[in-house]
Amino acid sequence: MASTDPSGIDKALTDTLRSLAAQQSTRENADASPPEGYGEAADGLVRVRTAPPGRMTALEVDPRLLRLDLATLTDHIMVAVNNAMEDLQRATATTAGPVDLGDLGRQLSVIQQDAARQFTTFLNGLADAQDRLSRRGG
Structure with missing residues (x-):
């Protein structure tokens, strides 16, 4: 019986897709918590927690800091928030892991070439x- 996928595009x-799903599953299982x-x-008198996609989830300010002027207090809060956002970026990069764009590009190139061959055959x-x-008719 003839193959329904002579160019191999469906297999590619x-x-x-199987490779991408496996990578996603591995990443999800590596760390269940976001x-x-x-x-x-x-x-340490100002503490901040952040979560994706860049939201502040907790802000704690020690009451001793309330004696400071507003500009100084807001500067401390801004520093803590920026530190938390940088920490979140590092954590997100670690969780996501590197993507091999070269390999993905090669796979897509093969798919493109196979599709072109199949279309030409068709x-x-x-x-x-x-x-x-x-x-026959003429």
């Missing part, structure tokens, strides 16, 4: 069929 797509960022300022088959029909 299936293999690529990444979190932590930052502090003023010797068009040649149509042209041959049209020639045979025109010879």
Whole structure:
């Protein structure tokens, strides 16, 4: 019986999708809890927690800091938030892991070449069929 996928495009797509799904599953299983960022300022008297996609989830300010002027207090809060966001970025990068774009590009190139070959074969088959029909009719 003839193959329904003579160019192998279906197999290439299936293999690529299976590989991507395996990588995603590995990443999800590596750390079930979502990444979190932590930052502090003023010797730990201001503490901040962040979560994707860049939200502050907790802010703790020691009451002793309330004696400071507003500009100084907000500067400490800003430093703690920025530290927490940087920590979150590091945690997110670690969780996501590197993507091998070169390998993905090579796989997509193979798929493109296979699709082009299959399309050419299909068009040649149509042209041959049209020639045979025109010879029969005329």
